[in-house]
Amino acid sequence: MKAYIEMTTEERLAALEELRGQFEEEKAAGLKLDMSRGKPDATQLNLSMDMLQQNPYDLIFTRKGTDVRNYGELAGVDEAKEFFADLLGVKMENVFMGGQSSLALLYDTVMKAYVFGVYGGSKPWGKQEKCKFLCPVPGYDRHFLITQEFGIEMISIPLSETGPDMEMVKEYVENDPAVKGIWCVPKYSNPTGCTYSPETVEAFAALKPAADDFRIFWDNAYFVHCFREKDDELANIFEACRRHGSEDMVYEFLSTSKVTFSGAGVAVFIASEANVKFLTRQISVQTLGYDKINQLRHVKFFKNVEGLWEHMKKQADYLRPKFDLALAVLEDELSGFEVGRWTNPNGGYFISFDGLPGTAKRTVELCAEAGLKITPAGSCFPYGKDPEDKNIRLCPSYPSLKKLYQGMRLFCMCEKIAALETLV
Amino acid sequence: MKAYIEMTTEERLAALEELRGQFEEEKAAGLKLDMSRGKPDATQLNLSMDMLQQNPYDLIFTRKGTDVRNYGELAGVDEAKEFFADLLGVKMENVFMGGQSSLALLYDTVMKAYVFGVYGGSKPWGKQEKCKFLCPVPGYDRHFLITQEFGIEMISIPLSETGPDMEMVKEYVENDPAVKGIWCVPKYSNPTGCTYSPETVEAFAALKPAADDFRIFWDNAYFVHCFREKDDELANIFEACRRHGSEDMVYEFLSTSKVTFSGAGVAVFIASEANVKFLTRQISVQTLGYDKINQLRHVKFFKNVEGLWEHMKKQADYLRPKFDLALAVLEDELSGFEVGRWTNPNGGYFISFDGLPGTAKRTVELCAEAGLKITPAGSCFPYGKDPEDKNIRLCPSYPSLKKLYQGMRLFCMCEKIAALETLV
Numbered sequence: 001m002k003a004y005i006e007m008t009t010e011e012r013l014a015a016l017e018e019l020r021g022q023f024e025e026e027k028a029a030g031l032k033l034d035m036s037r038g039k040p041d042a043t044q045l046n047l048s049m050d051m052l053q054q055n056p057y058d059l060i061f062t063r064k065g066t067d068v069r070n071y072g073e074l075a076g077v078d079e080a081k082e083f084f085a086d087l088l089g090v091k092m093e094n095v096f097m098g099g100q101s102s103l104a105l106l107y108d109t110v111m112k113a114y115v116f117g118v119y120g121g122s123k124p125w126g127k128q129e130k131c132k133f134l135c136p137v138p139g140y141d142r143h144f145l146i147t148q149e150f151g152i153e154m155i156s157i158p159l160s161e162t163g164p165d166m167e168m169v170k171e172y173v174e175n176d177p178a179v180k181g182i183w184c185v186p187k188y189s190n191p192t193g194c195t196y197s198p199e200t201v202e203a204f205a206a207l208k209p210a211a212d213d214f215r216i217f218w219d220n221a222y223f224v225h226c227f228r229e230k231d232d233e234l235a236n237i238f239e240a241c242r243r244h245g246s247e248d249m250v251y252e253f254l255s256t257s258k259v260t261f262s263g264a265g266v267a268v269f270i271a272s273e274a275n276v277k278f279l280t281r282q283i284s285v286q287t288l289g290y291d292k293i294n295q296l297r298h299v300k301f302f303k304n305v306e307g308l309w310e311h312m313k314k315q316a317d318y319l320r321p322k323f324d325l326a327l328a329v330l331e332d333e334l335s336g337f338e339v340g341r342w343t344n345p346n347g348g349y350f351i352s353f354d355g356l357p358g359t360a361k362r363t364v365e366l367c368a369e370a371g372l373k374i375t376p377a378g379s380c381f382p383y384g385k386d387p388e389d390k391n392i393r394l395c396p397s398y399p400s401l402k403k404l405y406q407g408m409r410l411f412c413m414c415e416k417i418a419a420l421e422t423l424v
Numbered sequence: 425m426k427a428y429i430e431m432t433t434e435e436r437l438a439a440l441e442e443l444r445g446q447f448e449e450e451k452a453a454g455l456k457l458d459m460s461r462g463k464p465d466a467t468q469l470n471l472s473m474d475m476l477q478q479n480p481y482d483l484i485f486t487r488k489g490t491d492v493r494n495y496g497e498l499a500g501v502d503e504a505k506e507f508f509a510d511l512l513g514v515k516m517e518n519v520f521m522g523g524q525s526s527l528a529l530l531y532d533t534v535m536k537a538y539v540f541g542v543y544g545g546s547k548p549w550g551k552q553e554k555c556k557f558l559c560p561v562p563g564y565d566r567h568f569l570i571t572q573e574f575g576i577e578m579i580s581i582p583l584s585e586t587g588p589d590m591e592m593v594k595e596y597v598e599n600d601p602a603v604k605g606i607w608c609v610p611k612y613s614n615p616t617g618c619t620y621s622p623e624t625v626e627a628f629a630a631l632k633p634a635a636d637d638f639r640i641f642w643d644n645a646y647f648v649h650c651f652r653e654k655d656d657e658l659a660n661i662f663e664a665c666r667r668h669g670s671e672d673m674v675y676e677f678l679s680t681s682k683v684t685f686s687g688a689g690v691a692v693f694i695a696s697e698a699n700v701k702f703l704t705r706q707i708s709v710q711t712l713g714y715d716k717i718n719q720l721r722h723v724k725f726f727k728n729v730e731g732l733w734e735h736m737k738k739q740a741d742y743l744r745p746k747f748d749l750a751l752a753v754l755e756d757e758l759s760g761f762e763v764g765r766w767t768n769p770n771g772g773y774f775i776s777f778d779g780l781p782g783t784a785k786r787t788v789e790l791c792a793e794a795g796l797k798i799t800p801a802g803s804c805f806p807y808g809k810d811p812e813d814k815n816i817r818l819c820p821s822y823p824s825l826k827k828l829y830q831g832m833r834l835f836c837m838c839e840k841i842a843a844l845e846t847l848v
Contacts, residue, residue: 037495045493049480052717056476069469069685071461099523104711111535115550115574126539126550142709149709150539257712261493264717285566285573287528288681291715293476293688 001336038349121213138380154382163200193345205240333412462773545637562804578806587624617769629664757836
């Protein structure tokens with residue numbers, strides 16, 4: 001096996017021709033597979049069916065006697081607030097149970113900051129001349145879409161194994177009052193799978209923003225999503241903030257969309273008491289409350305935080321083989337050719353693949369041609385523009401192992417074709 | 425029995441003294457009752473428990489094979505869209521299933537109009553010099569709170585038995601481009617219980633707004649909430665709009681919060697295809713979708729529109745006696761004294777009471793003193809200000825019959841005291 005980079009042009013052309021022949025065969029085989037999003041598969045979802053089998057008459061009253069089938073308890077039932085407070089190492093007063101979509105909560109908090117301003121801020125974001133957000137890259141496309149929708153300028157920040165480049169973050173946040181926020185997926189980051197180091201978390205808490213209305217959007221989407229033996233450790237940002245007196249700077253988000261049911265779980269907002277109080281007042285204009293039956297259903301199903309971790313171990317047993325397989329195919333098909341590098345996460349839903357510069361779009365296009373839909377190239381960057389056109393997000397969670405094997409082999413084939421096309 | 429207005433001052437003082445004596449006794453009795461909101465009671469909620477008893481394995485797949493436990497189907501499952509389309513006499517393409525709170529949908533559509541603008545509008549509301557909303561009064565306090573939150577100026581429009589004063593509405597809407605919307609509860613209006621007449625609906629559809637971004641917020645919250653023999657008939661506004669080519673002017677809202685579970689039902693947005701398409705694009709940035717399990721759970725419970733009407737008949741059997749009792753007490757305690765008038769609705773959740781001018785606040789205060797919480801005076805008017813301080817919203821749905829009897833008698837006593845205090 002010879003790296004493409006070391007081949008002569010003739011060798012490359014020969015390799016390309018061979019691959020193209022194989023590609024035509026694959027196309028003819030008529031694969032039809034969507035690997036574009038980090039979706040759980042049915043076996044994972046089945047693990048939560050017992051939650052729906054609970055006797056509904058056991059899910060009527062909270063411990064303080066509230067009938068969850070009726071209006072009230074805007075911030076959620078105590079049992080749920082306590083559960084997530086325990087999970088995240090905060091107090092009940094820091095928890096607001098907000099519907100079933102953490103994305104909707106993220107959007108909603110951006111919207112409220114934009115229209116009404118944040119706690120302690122002097123002016124709504126939307127009433128200021130310019131607003132900017134820092135975007136660690138590669139990152140989560142749906143975060144970037146929100147800031148784009150509100151016309152907020154996005155600035156890319158390189159993300160390493162230990163988190164965003166904190167010197168750069170500090171430089172922007174502490175000197176530019178137009179910088180209003182930063183998007184973070186601090187654990188098993190989407191798509192690289194990295195977890196922010198304790199030093200990174202500390203550096204976040206130590207920020208002294210130039211703006212009086214700066215917020216860290218701490219989207220802790222994969223906090224309980226380890227699928228290997230050793231879970232990455234993420235420091236408690238609120239604990240760090242307490243030491244720095246910066247608790248009002250952080251909005252944390254979480255949901256059970258990839259714990260129980262996607263879109264039918266519960267979403268959680270965690271913040272300082274001042275922030276929670278401020279936002280609860282605003283939300284009281286918006287709704288009379290979220291689905292409390294579902295909150296109680298979730299808490300009684302898990303029983304306690306240990307129950308949740310046990311549940312996630314079962315999920316891990318379904319996810320791990322998929323990641324193992326995807327990584328094995330990448331290794332088998334690509335190692336030695338030097339056409340790309342990829343991450344090997346301990347949890348989360350993604351593998352981040354970096355090919356040769358200028359190959360990502362072409363790879364995605366070739367995959368589509370042969371019936372494999374993967375996340376559009378550039379998705380993990382603000383405005384959908386990967387400056388080097390090399391990053392691709394792979395989502396092995398949804399397909400069956402058989403389909404995943406076919407899909408990953410096809411992906412590798414397309415990746416190699418795209419690499420050779422750039423080189424010849 | 426003599427009307428207070430016809431009494432001499434001495435007679436009034438004597439009557440007042442007697443009532444005050446009774447009031448002190450009531451106070452000592454220590455009633456503790458919250459009648460401030462239109463909440464269903466537990467017996468009503470129990471009627472929907474079978475919905476939660478369904479086998480969850482029957483609630484996994486939609487007829488087209490979508491797994492409702494997973495992401496997807498932003499606008500909702502076909503079964504639910506079809507169900508509400510049937511109910512409201514529109515097409516599936518006009519329906520968007522949006523979470524569990526129609527209030528949240530109302531807020532969200534105002535927010536999107538404010539920040540991004542509406543379909544066909546030239547500019548976001550928030551970027552224009554001034555925005556105004558028409559507010560039929562007495563109306564729903566939470567509507568007014570939304571417009572107040574966004575700094576939208578509110579203009580009161582008198583509401584009669586047939587709906588808002590449409591000449592005044594037309595005058596404002598067709599001449600002032602700052603008028604961006606109107607709040608409507610067209611059937612069993614909150615709080616008067618009136619239903620807009622066919623002529624009113626027609627006049628709405630015929631409006632030619634001066635603004636290119638005017639919307640009618642048609643909050644059809646009580647569409648299926650008749651509790652008497654004869655249901656009021658509300659004309660289909662979209663049908664009327666089709667004749668006038670004004671379909672894009674209407675946003676309709678509905679939820680099952682007072683059909684199944686309050687806050688744990690499903691909420692529905694109905695609009696022209698252009699509006700639905702436009703908003704669906706915007707909502708796609710906000711969330712990956714709403715709780716589809718709950719959508720399927722609802723539709724399979726009702727089976728079809730007839731099933732829903734049957735279900736509502738059972739609810740009516742619980743609500744009707746409460747309204748009958750409340751109305752009987754009002755009649756018994758107040759008729760002849762000429763201290764107020766009240767509505768006698770065929771459906772909905774409220775009785776609107778108009779006392780003598782200047783008595784509403786005092787009545788609410790007296791009630792509170794004796795342990796009865798009722799809706800704050802002025803709630804049914806923009807900015808919480810009833811210009812005549814006479815309107816009170818009564819909500820008989822929640823208390824038991826026994827408690828309701830006590831509460832209503834106390835209310836009448838306080839009303840009479842307040843009336844006499846104004847007159848002496």
